[in-house]
Amino acid sequence: MHSKTSTRSHRLPLQRKLDHNTHPLIWLLAIICTIIAIAVVIAGIVVFIGYLVIHPRVPVISVTNAHLDLLRNDYAGLMETQVTIVVRAQNGNAKAHATFAGIRFNLTFDGQDIAMLVANPFDVPKNSSRDLNYVVQSSSIPLTPDQVEEINQAWKQNEIAFDLKGDARTQWRVGPMGSVKFFCHLNCRLRFHPLNGTYIPSRCTSKSK
Structure with a gap:
């Protein structure tokens, strides 16, 4: 007797692809x-x-004038001084106001701090400028022997120098959509005749980036 072997075919159920609607x-x-x-x-x-x-021309800050009002040193190595400095904020843009902010300039003598020049934020109209008048006073600044010798030489040569370094931020509004910002850096040497206090003019203008 022949036995029949039954074979079953196993069919996997059909998987319907899901319709992924976004x-x-x-x-x-x-x-x-x-x-x-x-x-x-x-x-x-x-x-x-x-x-x-x-x-436009980039906004700049510059020293336009100055005067050495007082310079006094004694045998104890102490210095007293007063300096008048005129700083000009210039906006050469004929179509937009400029805002100046974060103004901080440090006045020093041979690395010795004398005063910090600051100003609150302010606007300069189109194609205009604004002057900041600083009267810097300091008294009883202790000097090193080398600095005392430098002042003595300054009296003999009738020339003394102070350093003015610092930064300021400037900004233009370009329509209602945005603004253009700059960073001004000032690094100048202010030279005077101590016998009469007159300022020796030199180029002292900020560099922008």
């Missing part, structure tokens, strides 16, 4: 993000084009 909120978020990205790009282009159209 939720409308996801599409909405994608559209919003795209609009924001385009707006940012357009705003950047507007600021850049506005800056090219204005094509």
Whole structure:
């Protein structure tokens, strides 16, 4: 007798592919993000084009005048001084106001701190300037023997120098979409005739970046 071996064919159930429909909120978020990205790009282009159209001179800070009102030193190695310094904030932009802020300039003699010159934020109109008048007073500044000798030589040669170093921030508004910012750095040597206090004119203008 022949026995029949029955074979069963096992068929896997058909899997239906799920139809993944994108939720409308996801599409909405994608559209919003795209609009924001385009707006940012357009705003950047507007600021850049506005800056090219204005094509202004960079804001600068400079020392336009000064005077050595007082210089006195004694045998104890103490120095007293008073210096008048006129600092000018210049806005050469004919189409936008400029804001000057963070002004801090340190006046020193041979590395010895004398005073810090500061100012509150202020605006300078289009194509205009504003002068800051500082009267710097200091008394009883202790000097090293080398500094005392330097002052003695200054009296003999009728020339003495002070260093003025510091920074300021400037900003232009370019339309309603943005602004252009600069960083001004001032590093000058102010020279005087101590016998009469007159200022020896020299170029003292900030560098911007």
